[in-house]
Amino acid sequence: MIEEMYVKNFVLIKEARISLKPGMNVFSGETGTGKSLLIGAISLLVGRAAQTQWIRAGETEAIIEASLDLSKNSQARLWLKNNDYPLEGSVLILRRILNQEGKNKVYINGIQSTIKQLATLTDLLFDLTGQFEQQKLLKEGMAGEILDLAASQWKIKAKMDFNEALRQYQQAYGNYKEMLLKKETALENLTQKEERVDFLRYQISEIKNAKLETDDEDIGLETEKSRVKNASQLLAWCQTFEELLYTQDASIISSLESRALSLDRLGAGDASLRNIKKEIEEALNHLHEVHQLSFQFGSSIDLDPSRLDQIESRLFELQKIKKKYGGSLSDAKKKLIQLEGELNLLSHTEIQLQELDKNLEITLHEIKILGAELSRLRNITARSMEEKINKQLKELAMVGARFRVVIESLDGKESSHFTKNGLDVVCFLFSANQGMKEAQLSRVASGGELSRILLAIKTALLFDEEPLSCLFDEIDTGIGGGVAEIVGRKLKQISRIHQVLCVTHSPQVAALADHHYVIHKTPDKHTTKTHISILEGIKAREEEIARMLTGIEITDKAKAHAQEMLSFSENK
Template identity: 30%
Template sequence: MLLELTIRNFAIIKSVTISFQRGLNILTGETGAGKSIIIDALGLLLGERGSVDFVRYGEKRAEVEGLFELPPGHPALKICEGFGVQVDQDGMLVVKRDISLQGKSIIRLNGQLVTLAMLRELGPWLVTVHGQHDAHDLLHADKHIAWLDAFGEQQLAAAKKEYAALYASYRKTRQDLERMAKNERELMHRIDLLSYQLREIEEAALQPGEDERLNSMRKKSAHMEKIFGGIQAAYRALHGDQRGLDWLGHAMSELERIQQYDDGLAPMVEAIQSAYYQVEDLARQLRQYADRVEYDPEELAEVERRLDVIQGLKRKYGKSVDEILEYAASIQDELEEMEHYDDRLQQLQAKLRELAADLAVEALELSMIRRECAGKLAAAIEQQLKELHMERARFAVEVRQRPDENGIEVEGVKRYVDESGMDQVEFLISPNPGEPLRPLAKIASGGELSRIMLAIKTILADAEQVETLIFDEVDTGVSGRAAQAIAEKLARVAQNRQVLCITHLPQVASLADAHFYIRKEMDERETVTTVTLLSEEERVNELARMLGGAAVTQTTAEHAREMILLGKERKAVKTAFWADQKV
């Protein structure tokens, strides 16, 4: 249940806090006052896409916050637990979302940051919104299967899960098979290409790390004269004219001679002795290294030739010899797999036949359950329509299949299948006696569509397990007895859950448990939307305005007062009956 909604700096709303009640909460106001803005703001708390256009002019960010009370065992509690969001035993959940001028969206559940994807998973369990355009979805038969499946969720869940898993495997296998068949010519071309590439790499007889070793050899050969000169100079400094080793030996002898007079010289004697022998060994190594150094132009030419070969392969197959060898291994594996193309093709064909047979069984099972649910849904909608002053209307939920030469065989006939099964679902209606059942798009009026949609939403309310339902002008296109019937239907739904309803009909507003008036106020500087919980007398004035326009007369006021009184009496009489009935 939505206890409180706070909106700040959102469109033309500066700051509004609405404390909703259990039962039927009615929101009314003149056109353009901002009723739809409140629905847009609430939509942000349910995971709808945000926009910088929502931020009030002159402000840095828009803020929307909702306080929800969740009863024990509510599905939203388990979802929050999965998110790691703590909800206390009182079931209070605060959902807050900010939209900045930079388009950044910050979402918190009980103060904990969450992602938009997480909010979208949670939102449908908190509130269900039925907009004024939902009725037009009835004109699109492709949407009807979703409503049928929602109605039969408990019966269909297991079969749908089994079918979905099989269909995913079937679709992937079919796609793999189609790709293989389609690309057979390309496959042959690729085999030729990869074979050439592999042969070129193998003929080079590359060794791991070879390019690094060759580059080192080239660097050494190219600077051989400098290397030899440097070694000779170092050797002469130690053992030649500069007599570096002799001076070090002289220093060592002097320290050894006076060591007997001062024990503190012992560490220095050891150090200079160690240094002398190390330098002596180094000089010997330099002489031996210099003897081995030899410039070989033929060797350098061979290194350059080999590096040219490797560089040519690098331009085609990788940045290093190791990468080239990895690529060679990968195309070797691919070629081996391609060599078994026919075997793979036959395996996929056999697998597809097996999956198609299994899928046909599951599709038929799913279709049979849908047909059973379709009959129940049609009967339930007919009953709801009777209560909405369409007493003699007949309603049917047609479940049929579409032939498809490329589909799967079900009971000897090739059928079209997709992720939802093999069924096509369409709602049919006969509004008047003697008329045949026909698709809604061909026969239903705007007012009839509104009532049919309300009937469906009423039936699905229990299945959805949502505590709060929002109806945004679902009474469009109706008046008179039909309007009164819709009003009573909404009041009946509100007996078991919280209902928020935006309406232009005084018949609906007269049955409110809480009536909020939305007003747009303007001055020279700004436009502000305010929301006020109406008192009994204020309700009379608002209903009088809805009945007769801006000018409230004594006649319209008396009519409004009578409507409110009759509404209370009607609800009091019917509440006991409704309490024993399913919505």
Template identity: 30%
Template structure:
């Protein structure tokens, strides 16, 4: 329940503070006075007025603006706060939004109980606080899925459970379907791509690639073979010179043996040559040993030119593979292994079959959940049809027909139903989509009847109607007034109206007016607490300051109306904490007011409303409105509702722009 609203530098309003109570509250006043500003402010507070809309909302010439509202906590709000890990303060939720204009750029910030929150959080919270309905709301009706969402809200907890199960089943199926689609896409690659991969694999397979270090091993073997030939050639050259000689000529050993023979002869002639002969004999023996060693070394050397040629051919092939594919041997081996796996048949087909089975099972589960949800929606649709027509018939639509059409739709997270509201206001007129055939007045009545039917699903949400009774006759507006009054028995209802019959049915009545003083526009919001004030305003709505209009207004209120008796309550004569008018007195006054807005005034409003609740428990006699003229003569049953202390404390608030 909305307990308080504070505005600063919003549209035509410089400063304003209001306290609200339970029941049915109306706002009246001449066109352009600013009645809808209050509803626009609440819309902006709860996540609306983005971009240029926010710039238009800020009062001209102001660089800062603020909207603050206090709400009485209800169980759904407490659950939401718990999910968001936010704390509730003394049974109250205080929501604010501040705007700041700096360097031509407008920014805003939301706070909840003093803590900064995101706009996404506020939009998530909004349906738990307020439901705003405007006249001719055809755009909302045409919004995809809106009529289905209304049906689900009406259906209540049973459908909510089925819807949650449907969403969970849909997500599981979507996950399996995505996995299957990816697998099928992998298998069904283009024939050209598969052929390219097969050709690449064949090339790599033909290369006989096994050892990532094969090139290094072949290089070492090639070096060994190549040096072996050269060494063998050297051994042969040395042996040829030492032992064999060239072309039959004596070898080195032959010459040295001849030298040794000659020295032996000389030593026989001269004993002094014996040492020389010994040295020559020793040299000859050493060369003979060397020749034998060279022969043995040559025998150990392997000379295989064919092996070397094959080895060099293999190395050239490996180099060609690396150059052709731009990768080294280890990377080519890894690529070949990946291609073998990708182009293999057995494993991939088995995996694909498993994915297909999992998707089919998830699809069956999804379809079962959709069927259960469709049955729940169908049952709720029949009930909604009956209740809505029952609510519409007293509002000048005696021959109305209404049907909720459910047709199969592509399965989605919200089920597999397309929902359309079909409407016929006149006999002989076929049922047709509501948004296409309903007039503005018919749409207003339909939306009011719909919100009445939805009320049971959201008993804690405050309903706001902006001129929803525009374009209807007096008799119809009387029926709408009765419906609004009944709707307010279990919830808080606000209505901006120009209809005296609707205004007379309210528990609380605020008048919005404006005036221009010294070139400045002043907006005044007055809480009409006594019968005389209300009668004067109803007379103005009925046609002006005439005797006939005043008589008509008096007949609407009647002496038995508890609202007329509210002004006699002793508490009404004493101003409350919000009775003092807010006026601007230079910059100091504005700063003082900003400090006041920062105080926990919302809790004072809450306490005032609680005091009103205690007063409402006092028994009141049943009252009934009198009769007026023409269509306006329809009787409006008025339920007992004592004025709350919060509204008794509410004074007039003058604002300047």
């Protein structure tokens, strides 16, 4: 339930903070005051598309914020918990910011979120009804969605729950579609098989003939290439190093050994000299090790001039393999495994197609069984829906009207006609008067009739949901007098379970409200401001309802009528 709305720089609203209450809340005002702005603001909080022209002229951004009480909405609380959004007590804060660049910011309890997540959450919190929803009612596929919503909410005596039946069907349908895609790919592979097989074999042969060893063979060869190119200079360096350490007169090692021996003669009992001798001996040991490494390195140098050609030839071959098959020798080895797997798959295409056809037949049989169960559950729901909606239509002063749900099964037709929701095409038929033939809503229902049909559907469905904030934007369009009063009573009935927010031009509807808000606009220098305020006290309400009855000039007779209407509504 919405407890408070905050709107800033939204169309004509400069800034408004509105406290909303349980029960039936109505909003009225003269034509052009922007009665639907609050509903429009809330529609942004349910994730609907925004337009930059909705930002008040001269401002850079618009802010829409709502505080909601979730104490009676367990589904919304569970969604927040499952999606890691904080919830202190039962208060939810939704916030959406629009800016001139067309970018939106969305916050759920202070955490920045996405439009998609906002829409998913608010689907558990709001139900919007207006002229847009009336047109949606006429769209192809909408009848099926409404019937399935009823089937998922109403408890039907059956072996299988509708939601579970739909889940199993959609899983089987998904498997079927996946297998069809695999079959299509296999058939394409079969068509191009010979050409592809030859190409795969060529690539596999090319990689295998390269006889790839380690993943870093090319790095080792680059090192060896540098050594071979500088072989003469490296060998000369090793020989010079050998002479410096050992063979020349006064070599480093012979000189150090001589110095060490002289220390024995000069200071055998001197501890400091012994330490110096020890360090010299350790240095000699290290030099011997360095000499050994230098000797081994020099011995490994290949002076064969043909070796450089061999290395460069091998590096050229490896570079070609790397360039064609992934960028590295490791990637080329992985590519070889992939190519061999594809070749093996192509070699078994005919067998794969046979297995796919067999599995497709099994899954199609499963789809038909599950689809038939869905059809059965839908037919049960359809009869119950007809009964409930026809009852509602009678209560809405459409005594001779008939509403019927027609379900055409696609079973027996080609599987390409099947949909992700089953084997059924659902259509709503309507007749406004007794004796008239039923036809599709789009052909026979007027605007006022559509309003009442939509209200009847909403009433039938809403009573089986957790408490929502139900928004009705001029649901009374095209009706008046006694029918408008009946619509008001229906909204009042809904408000016993759900919070109702209703924009209305009908005094009959407004008189039945628990809380009445008036919307008016005033000029402000070069712009116009819209204000929303609650009517406090019976006199204020009488004045507004009298205005709704007569227009600008409020007569005593209109006031008396308004007083009578309010008195009558209090006794209902």
